[in-house]
Amino acid sequence: MKPVPPRLSAAARASAIAxxxxxxxxxxxxxGPDFHTPDxxxxxxxxxGAAPS
Structure with a gap:
């Protein structure tokens, strides 16, 4: 049977989320802020009918 790996500490979890x-x-x-939808x-x-594939 393999040992279960330890879980992340609270600091490591917070760092990963950040x-x-x-x-x-x-x-x-x-x-970017200057994006405009193309025509x-x-x-x-x-x-x-359906488009050919």
Whole structure:
């Protein structure tokens, strides 16, 4: 039988949560404040059926 590995201490858990939160915030800011939604591409016609795959 293998021994169970020790769990993270409270300080290590808090550090991991803070690191993940900082990474999520930085990833969310990657687009930047000047982002504008691009215009839709022009279409000639629409079809009633499903798009071919």
């Amino acid at each position: 690191s993940l939160a900082a990474a999520a915030l930085l990833a969310g800011c990657a687009v 839709a591409p022009p279409t000639q016609r629409y079809t009633r």
